[in-house]
Amino acid sequence: MTKARLTSIGLGVAAAALALLAAFVITSLVLLAAGDPVGDVWGQLLAWPEMRNWANIINNASVLYLSALAVAVGFRMNLFNIGVDGQYRVAAFTAAVVAGEAWLPGYLNTALAIVCAMAVGAIWAGIAGLLRAARGVSEVISTIMLNFIATGLVAYLLRQVSVREEGSNEIGTREIPEGSRIGGIPFGDYEIYGFIVIAAIAGFAFWFVLNRTRFGFDLRATGRSTTAAVASGIDVRRMTVAALMISGAIAGLVGLPILFGDSYTYGSTFQSGLGFAGIAIALLGRNNPIGIAFGAVLFAYLDEQSNPLQILVGVSPDIVAITQGVIVLTVVISYELVRRYGVRLEQREVARVLASSRTDKPKEVSA
Amino acid sequence: MPTAAPPSAANAEVAVRLRGIGKRFPGVIANDDINIDVHRGTIHAIVGENGAGKSTLMKILYGVQPPDSGTIEINGEQVNLHSPADAIKAGVGMVFQHFMLADNLTVLENVVLGAERLHGIGAKARAEVMRISDAYGLGIQPDRLVEELGVGARQRVEILKVLYRGARIVILDEPTAVLVPQEVDELFGNLRGLKAEGLSVIFISHKLDEVLSVADEITVIRRGTTVQTVEPEGVTARQLAELMVGSELPSPSTEASTVTDQVLLRVRDLALPSDYASEGGRPLLDSVSFEIHRGEVLGIAGVEGNGQAELVESIMGMRPAATGLIELAGDDLSSRSTRQRREDGIGYIPEDRQRHGLLLDAPLWENRILGHQSRPPSVSHGLVDRRAARDDTQRIIREYDVRTPGPDVLARALSGGNQQKLIVGREMSGEPSLLIASHPTRGVDVGAQAAIWKHIKDARRNGLAVLLISADLDELIGLSDRIEVILRGRFVGSFDPAGVTPERLGSAMTGAGETA
Incomplete structure (x- = not known):
């Protein structure tokens, strides 16, 4: 065949x-x-990027990749997790606090922070899962509302735990000690996030769990037909909670490449909006880990190439x-x-x- | 070759003449060179197996779908029907198998709805409705709510709707499928009334005895084309069936009893409250008790919607609100999930195969896994074994004659009969001890029907217990060792299939024998 x-x-x-x-x-x-000028815009957008731009594209793509993966888990079960944005912010904030406190030495500290981030992301999405399973609340509504709550909650907690950097108005969590940061991978004269390895592992795990395990079969079967899933003996409510929690756990990883490879602290200027790009990329990549990788690179490429549009062609990068x-x-x-x-x-x-x-x-x- | 109309009817004028009608869908030819003459003032039956192309033909005649080739003449004039509105204008009306009535409106309102321009909505409309009802003996009560009416009365409302819109040619699509034998007789009386007034009735069915008793002419369709038009006087049901199938007709009759003395399924006082219990809704199931022994087939007869689906879903563990005792081989099932019950050896052929039995957009081998996610050969240690699933799907395709190029085809691409054969094959895998079969041969062609019956009978010989729900009374009588009749969620009578007729079952199903 x-x-x-x-x-x-x-x-x-x-x-x-x-x-x-x-x-x-x-x-x-x-x-x-x-x-x-149509020609000039496309000329800039489609020009071959420099090495430095490629490093940025790959870094950005690895973040978008995780975000799209999180959305795709939900899509496979016909659940629309719009809340990746809130989930990754709550999770990244948690990871920043845990890693900043450095209760454990070196990479143990990193591992603990990553696990905490995934757990918090899972719990945050799990709220929507429980509401859906127990009360039939649409996850579209609950996850988007949880985004707002996440924004407020993180802003509030940030003020509680923050340290002000000297000579700056910005507040942020305590910096992650050097031994717990994730070093870059050399890329020509530049470096890309070491976290990309974890993103690739997440992609493989996504493929394996969905396509090769019974759990993945149950999840996809539920997505294709809830009625047939029930008749086949799948506990659809449990699957709903489980699928959203897994989605949230992956969403918990989204902010971490930036946190451990670049900013080392969660501050008021931590990048937002990554969850919404993930929805588009998951659609473009047909919820398939390879397709999503292409989609993530494409979106990152467009973002990167659009930066100089204003200066060079006089067109807004928007x-x-x-x-x-x-x-x-x-x-x-x-x-x-x-x-x-x-x-x-x-x-x-x-x-x-x-x-x-x-x-x-x-x-x-x-x- | 299609024959011309027989001489006795030929002196009547031709109301509908179909010539060379063809219709193709992607990959299939639904109709091919259909030729039919329907004479004025006659009942013309069109018979054929499920999937022979009857429904497609009627949709063409009612303007729902355009034909790809051929011509339609009505009263001698060639017409192009682009929509049902065109068909109604040409005097063609259709009564669908599934009624299209608003329950919360009165009969009069239902009839007038959408045809307000004809006679308004007031006294004139009422007078017209009563005139039609009296003229054809329909016995319509215009001010009753449709929800209060029984199935037979609703069907008469549908017929009246069609007549009210001026139809002189009335198509009825499997009108008897939803009726019990007594109601069928009433319907036939009404149809003869229409005929006497000079209307033409096109009657679609695959129940040959009914066709022989009511029709003036019978056209047999096989594989999308007209095989022959005959008069009922000249043929027997058996000959008609052979025309339909093109070969010998199988029968569902069981051989010697294989019932053992071991009770496999014991159900005691099974009850299921109504979803509207707080508003005084009648329970969906009410103290249902029965036993099925190994090697026994228990048939459940009943008009659809009297608790059959709820009974099946309660035994499968899909109705958490159900109370009472359900024991499988002595083990109490009440705390077990649907999956555990399946693992315990219950096979389940659901009533609605597309909604409950299949993942339409998944390949056949994934559908093989469905319902067997926790069992070999397809799954072991929580991992899906794709090769084993494919191989076992090949086995089902072979043993159950599923017509498909291979196990990687999407379930959606198969015809209904082949989908059903796949489901039966799947549910018979893993040697179930109990098979719950809801309408196992509904919408399945005669060949596949015989194969499914044979598989059930073979498994029964090996000790399989079967709970069989079917609307086909012949199938019930032929396969069952015992028949229980269900009415409004209760078992109201037990019959020995050896000595029962469809008519007696029909009386019990409607409650006519309830006082006994």
Whole structure:
């Protein structure tokens, strides 16, 4: 059945290409309508990045990758975890406090902080899971509300534990001691986050658990048909809580590459909004760990390449946000079109094979 | 080759003439070169197996789908029907198998709804409704709420709706599927009334005895094309069936009894409160008690919606509110989850295969795992063994004659009958001790039906206990060792299938024999 597999991979790539092409065209139309230099913008965006830019792209991509992975776990079960944003902020703050206090030496401290971050992320998402399982509250509503609560909570707690850096108005958690930081990996003359290794492990674990374990089968079965899952003996409520907690645990990792590889402290300027990009990337990558990796690099690439637009071409870098937003829409449309085409293709194939192998028997008609 | 209409009906005018109708769906030919003449003032039956293309043909005639080829003539004029509105304008009306009535409106309101322009909504409309009801003997009570009506009365409302809109050609899609035998007789009386007034009735069915008793002409469809048009006087049910299938007809009859003295399933005082119990809702199940022995098939007869689905789901552990004792081979199941009950040896063929039995967008081998996630061969130590799952799916495909190119095809791409065969094969895997089969052959072609019956019978010989729920009374009588009738959530009568007729079962199902 390698042929069928190739067909399905081919269709997947075609769908993504179609979506990107459509997004390219729509962005160009926006630029045209605004009277901006279309050619110059694309010239800048599509120019081959320098090594320094590549290091930034990879770093940013590893963060986005974790965020998209977290969203994808929910998607696989038809749960829409919009709350990755809040989950990673609560978790990163916790990790920063734990690592900053340095109760344990060296990398033990790092490991403890990572575990705490995942646990807090899981609990934060688990609240939404419990509400959904016990009271039927839509996780879309509860996770987005939990985002606001997370913002307020972290801001409040930050003031409680913060230390003010000298000569700065910024407040932040105690700096992580040098022995507990995660060193960079050399990349040409530059360095990329060492945390990228953990991101890659998370991607592999995601694939393995979902595709090779019974738990993953139960999760995907529930996502495809709740009614069939119940009849097959799956405890759907438990799966709902479990899936959201896993999603939250991965979300807990999102801020950590920055924390352990760059900022070493959680302050009021810690990067936000990473959770929402994750939703778009998970969609673009079809909830598949490899696809998500491509999506994360693409989004990071667009972000990085758009930085000098203002200076070089005189166009706001926000045009890239439009492109990214449009991608989400075109991806949803083109994947659905390709999915329907694939089903038709398969039905035709089934009919063809059956017609040629059993011409003597009556053909079934699914009218 | 389709034959022309027989001479006796030929002197009546042709109301509907279909010539060369063809319709293709992706991958399948639903209709191919259909030729039918329906004469005015006759009841014309169209028979064929499930999936032979009857429904598609009727959707074409009612304007729901356009044909890919062929012509439709109504009263001698060629018409193009692009929508049901066109069909109604041409005088064609359709009564669907699933009624389309608003429960909370009165009969009169339901009839007038959507046709307000014809006679308004007031006294004129009421007069017209009563005139039609009297003319055709429909016995309509215009001010009753539809929710108070029984199935037969609702069907008469549907027929009246069609007549009110001026139909002279009435299509009925499997109208008897939802009726008990007594109601069927009433319906046939009504249809003869329509015929006497010069209307044409197109009657779709696969129940041959009914067709023979009511139709003036019978057209047999097989594999999407018209095989032959015959008059009921000239044929027997058996000959018709052979025309439909193109070969010998199987029968569900069981052989010698294999019932043992070992009780496998014991149910005592099973009860399930209504979801609206606080508002005085009637319990969905009320002190249901029965036993099934090893090697025994217990059939449950009942009009749909009298607690069959709730009974099955309670035994499967899908209804947490159920109370009472359920024992499997002496073990109390009450604290066990659905999965544990499956592991204990219960196989489950659900009523709605697409909703409860399959992951439509997953390949067949993943569907093989569904419900068996905790058992070999597909899963061991919490890990999915893809190769073993594929191999075992191949086995099911072979043994149960599932027509598919292979185990990697999506379940959605298979026809309904093949989906059902896959489910039956899956649920028979792992040697269950109890099989709960809800409508195991519904929507399945005759060949597959025979295969499923054979598998159930073979397993029964090896000691399988079966709880069989079916709307097909012949299947129930043929397969069961004992039949219980369920009515409003209670068992109201026990029958020996050797000495019971569908009519007697029908009386019990509607409560006519309740006083006894």
